[in-house]
Amino acid sequence: MSSPGSDVTDIEDVLDEPANPFAPAPVEERPPARSWRTRADYVAVALIAVVSIVASVLTWAFSDARATTSVTGPASWDQLPEVTALPPNLAEVWRARSGATLSPVVVQTPLKETGEEKPSTVVTGDGGEMNGRDPLTGDVRWTYKRDLPLCVVSTGQSRAMALYSKGTNCSEMTAVDGVTGERKAQRDGDAEPDTALLNEGSHMITTGSKYLEVYRRDDLVKALEYGALRAIVNPNKQPRVGCTYGSMAVTSGKFALVERCPDDASDRISVIKPNPDKADDPKVFMSVLTGVRNVQVVAVTDRLVAVAVPNPSRIVVFDAESGNQISEAPVDVPSSDFTDPPRHVARSFATKTNAFWFSGSKTVALSLETLTPLWTANDTLGAGTTLAGRALVPVKDGLRVYEQVTGELVGTIRVRRDGYTGPVQLATAGPVVLEQRGETLVALR
DSSP states (O other), X not given: OOOTTOOOOOHHHHHHSOOOTTSOOOOOXXXXXXXXXXXXXXXXXXXXXXXXXXXXXXXXXXXXXXXXXXXXXXXXXXXXOOOOSOOSOOOEXXXXXXXXXXXXXXXXXXXTTXXXXXXXXXXXXXXXXXXXXXXXXXXXXXXXXXXXXEEEEEEETTEEEEEEOSSSSEEEXXXXXXXXXOEEEEEEXXXXXXXXXXXXXXXXXXXXXXXEEEEXXXXXXXXXXXXXXXXXSSTTOSXXXXXXXXXXXEEXXXXXXXXXXXXXXXXXXXXXXXXOXXXXXXXXXXXXXXXXXXXXXXXXXXXXXXXXXXXXXXXXXXXXXXXXXXXXXXXXXXXXXXXXXXXXXXXXEEOSSEEEEEOSSEEEEEETTTOOEEEEEESOSSOOEEETTEEEEEETTEEEEEOTTTOOEEEEEEOOOTTOOSOXXXXXXXXXXXXXXXXXXXXXX
């Protein structure tokens, strides 16, 4: 106890006082911070860095970008000269291997002033490489190459379209600017190995014996799946199942297809919309039985579809939307020609007045207005093309020249083909006549 008036507090008094419940708890002293700069830390950081670098290198090494070569060219080229008269002769000016093109591929580019489409670039494809070439010289303007085999090369307006294969199917579609070679849209698909690639105008259509696909030309978004789908998400959407397909032809807003279905007694001709509301829900404008087998689609317009029918050989014309038969006319084509064309593509082309169909041994000119036969050229090698308003049709000795409407023979332009006697697909690019001879593209002028 402390004495009265003392300022010193006795230690016993302090010990006797109750503890303050609000006093903070004592803080334990922290151990000193551990430095990370130890040998183990350096090893761990080094391992993480190595793993990251290896992963990045492997990702790049096995990526599509690593396996792609793209060399672009100028944004514009001089316009090709107009052709107002047929040349007296034609001689080879260049050639290139082009096993991935079924016919000459010519990119059409709209003029800025008028919007009129003019040929600008010839595209060849072989192995995994696609080249844009000067039509006059064959000089390479741009190159697009992948370490994958090309299935087919085609064109959609001002773009070159390529289908590559990664295995069993032709699954890699790429669009390239036809003038510059700059890569545009890319998309994965499921086209059959032996496919063609058809230009409907706004869409690209693959062909096949059991399945076909349609893609929008600008962004390659899938617009339609038709036939035997590999992965069916919504069942019972396809109009018929178990069918195989014969020949096929396209026009703006439609394509016509020969179908052979297990429940049908004869071949069927169907006209289909390329861009229905849903890609897995096809819209069929019309589908009718032809009554016979081994028919071929010859041509299709916005109103009509022409079908070549054997025994006896004739051209039958149907309404493209109602399926009603419009006309029937005999045609001088042998029965041996009634086999499906290569890759299911009708060997035909259209001008402002005519449609021309190659049967396999003859070329038949049809009126574009009615699709009825006008005249027939015998012993031909392909459907042909036009130059200076006249029809050019390939034959053994060169190119026969016909008046389009009357079929009057104007003359023959001699062409040396160095022993090649197979089918010849033609196209023109300005004054240049292009011949697809098997896996070789030859330019004549």
